[in-house]
Amino acid sequence: MRHYESVIIGGGSAGLAAAVALKKQGIGDIVILEKDGEPGGILEQCIHNGFGLQTFKEQLSGPAYAERFIRMAEELGVEIKLNTMAVGLTRGREVEYVNPEEGDVTVSADTVILAVGCYERPRGAIGIHGPRCAGVYTAGQAQKYLNIDGYMVGKRVFILGSGDIGLIMARRMTLEGAKVLGVAELMPYSSGLPRNMKQCLEDFGIPLYLSHTVTKTFGKSRLEKIELMEVDDNRQPVPGSEMYFDCDTLLLSVGLIPENHLADDAGIEMDPSTKGPVVDDSYMTSAEGIFACGNGLHVHDLVDFVSLQAERAGEGAARYIRAKREGTEAGERRVSVRPGENVSYTVPALVHPDSAWGNVEFFFRVKAPLDTVSVVIRGGGRVIRTIKKRKMIPSEMERVVLTKDVIAGLSGDVVISVEPQA
Amino acid sequence: MTEKELICVNCPIGCTVTVKMEGDEIISVTGNTCPKGEAYARKECIRPERILTSTVKIEGGTHRVLPVITSEEIPLDVMFEAMEEVRKVSVKAPVSEGDVIISNLLGTGADVVASRSMAAAD
Numbered sequence: 409m410r411h412y413e414s415v416i417i418g419g420g421s422a423g424l425a426a427a428v429a430l431k432k433q434g435i436g437d438i439v440i441l442e443k444d445g446e447p448g449g450i451l452e453q454c455i456h457n458g459f460g461l462q463t464f465k466e467q468l469s470g471p472a473y474a475e476r477f478i479r480m481a482e483e484l485g486v487e488i489k490l491n492t493m494a495v496g497l498t499r500g501r502e503v504e505y506v507n508p509e510e511g512d513v514t515v516s517a518d519t520v521i522l523a524v525g526c527y528e529r530p531r532g533a534i535g536i537h538g539p540r541c542a543g544v545y546t547a548g549q550a551q552k553y554l555n556i557d558g559y560m561v562g563k564r565v566f567i568l569g570s571g572d573i574g575l576i577m578a579r580r581m582t583l584e585g586a587k588v589l590g591v592a593e594l595m596p597y598s599s600g601l602p603r604n605m606k607q608c609l610e611d612f613g614i615p616l617y618l619s620h621t622v623t624k625t626f627g628k629s630r631l632e633k634i635e636l637m638e639v640d641d642n643r644q645p646v647p648g649s650e651m652y653f654d655c656d657t658l659l660l661s662v663g664l665i666p667e668n669h670l671a672d673d674a675g676i677e678m679d680p681s682t683k684g685p686v687v688d689d690s691y692m693t694s695a696e697g698i699f700a701c702g703n704g705l706h707v708h709d710l711v712d713f714v715s716l717q718a719e720r721a722g723e724g725a726a727r728y729i730r731a732k733r734e735g736t737e738a739g740e741r742r743v744s745v746r747p748g749e750n751v752s753y754t755v756p757a758l759v760h761p762d763s764a765w766g767n768v769e770f771f772f773r774v775k776a777p778l779d780t781v782s783v784v785i786r787g788g789g790r791v792i793r794t795i796k797k798r799k800m801i802p803s804e805m806e807r808v809v810l811t812k813d814v815i816a817g818l819s820g821d822v823v824i825s826v827e828p829q830a
Numbered sequence: 831m832t833e834k835e836l837i838c839v840n841c842p843i844g845c846t847v848t849v850k851m852e853g854d855e856i857i858s859v860t861g862n863t864c865p866k867g868e869a870y871a872r873k874e875c876i877r878p879e880r881i882l883t884s885t886v887k888i889e890g891g892t893h894r895v896l897p898v899i900t901s902e903e904i905p906l907d908v909m910f911e912a913m914e915e916v917r918k919v920s921v922k923a924p925v926s927e928g929d930v931i932i933s934n935l936l937g938t939g940a941d942v943v944a945s946r947s948m949a950a951a952d
């Protein structure tokens with residue numbers, strides 16, 4: 409069986425950044441498995457600008473951002489197997505993949521990095537009444553048809569869900585000549601970034617219906633009409649609030665979920681709030697030597713953070729490989745990092761104080777929009793850091809850094825909470 | 831004096847920028863975290879500008895369309911006219927990222943450039 413130092417599953421921005429980091433750490437015998445015909449991942453269809461402001465201090469389109477990492481990987485001689493799908497993973501780090509040249513192959517590795525991205529919640533997951541006629545797509549699917557394959561999916565469009573992909577598609581389809589009738593959001597606030605509310609909806613006068621949802625679809629072979637209803641505080645439709653829109657297309661932008669089939673195969677412990685694996689400060693999962701990063705770990709809105717985390721995962725894998733070789737195992741003492749008041753999750757969820765290496769960034773989201781609050785980080789019940797914030801919203805991932813010294817000195821669990829300012 | 835709250839669209843941080851105006855004159859810009867935010871707010875109060883991204887047809891490439899981007903912002907009020915121009919264009923593979931596809935789009939001074947490289951299909 410062919411053995412690698414590292415097998416990276418997924419060649420999107422996370423997989424590419426992890427591979428680049430491994431090479432830079434001197435770990436040379438690595439391979440990326442990518443099921444698509446080219447590397448780059450979801451970025452290839454995100455042709456809008458707004459990528460890389462933090463990493464490259466420039467406003468790049470998705471494909472241009474991806475191209476920089478593809479070039480770095482090429483220059484460092486990273487092997488990428490395209491049209492190659494990983495179909496199995498064991499706790500012992502055996503990876504089974506299939507591709508047209510080699511067929512069905514199993515390889516083993518010192519480390520495996522899961523960089524598999526996420527998938528969109530489909531129609532079936534939200535239960536809208538109506539016939540299964542053509543014209544209902546997830547927003548990302550429509551984005552791929554338009555931006556990669558060059559096909560418009562419809563002319564009169566309604567969008568359910570105010571996630572960023574839906575907002576971006578509202579603008580894109582408007583510019584391509586479609587009429588976008590409106591965007592409905594179940595919650596009383598948007599789940600997209602403020603900038604997208606502004607430049608995708610407001611700029612083009614597209615109405616946003618907050619606390620509304622699509623309750624029915626009508627049509628025979630193709631969608632003809634949708635029913636929109638207001639919802640109450642319990643998110644139940646309010647009788648009598650029905651509105652109807654004639655449209656041939658309904659786009660769903662109702663959430664992204666980490667892809668976790670392979671992690672499940674390997675029996676990796678999952679976090680019910682992120683729906684991705686639980687990881688420590690080097691992005692190692694509960695299965696030794698298996699790491700996770702990118703949208704397959706938790707859903708990101710900024711690719712810069714994906715690259716940052718993936719780099720850390722790559723470095724973590726390199727350290728793990730070296731420690732194994734030298735027989736110096738990672739510190740045993742583990743401290744868990746938990747979400748407190750108003751926080752829905754934290755990544756990473758574990759740190760190793762005795763083998764702290766460098767500062768650790770913690771990523772988290774708030775549960776609901778909040779004004780004039782403090783992010784309070786407690787370790788072993790004691791306040792370690794307080795950061796004042798004017799405004800926090802669930803659609804923006806937050807980041808706090810704890811220094812290496814603070815991590816090394818931790819005596820008990822870390823809790824990150826968001827509280828009213830004292 | 832009037833006060834306007836704007837959301838900066840330069841990057842995904844999306845700062846809330848406050849502009850104080852006296853008639854048509856801008857008195858102060860606050861709330862931005864970088865100089866781009868101030869420049870954005872000033873323009874936004876006079877003639878809003880945006881980056882345009884789209885696709886053009888490509889012959890002989892690995893895909894049917896090539897993503898493109900304007901080299902700088904263009905006025906928001908010419909977006910639909912700009913799209914007409916973009917629709918007329920067809921290019922041939924191979925293309926490199928940054929190749930100029932349309933120069934000086936509608937006299938705005940901005941070029942439309944390829945936002946990725948695309949090899950010829952084999």
Ligand SMILES: Cc1cc2nc3c(=O)[nH]c(=O)nc-3n(C[C@H](O)[C@H](O)[C@H](O)COP(=O)(O)OP(=O)(O)OC[C@H]3O[C@@H](n4cnc5c(N)ncnc54)[C@H](O)[C@@H]3O)c2cc1C
Nearest residue numbers: 418420421422443449450458493494524525702703710711
């Ligand atoms: C529509 C959309 C708009 C966005 N807009 C912005 C923005 O404006 N600015 C910004 O900074 N960020 C934005 N983001 C966020 C950011 O771009 C993404 O979070 C990031 O690119 C995700 O990278 P990834 O590598 O984790 O996932 P992906 O790019 O999805 O990569 C995963 C890769 O793994 C491959 N794969 C999956 N399973 C397997 C398998 N079993 N075997 C082999 N290969 C496999 C897939 O084919 C894919 O190539 C956006 C995201 C989306 C979805």
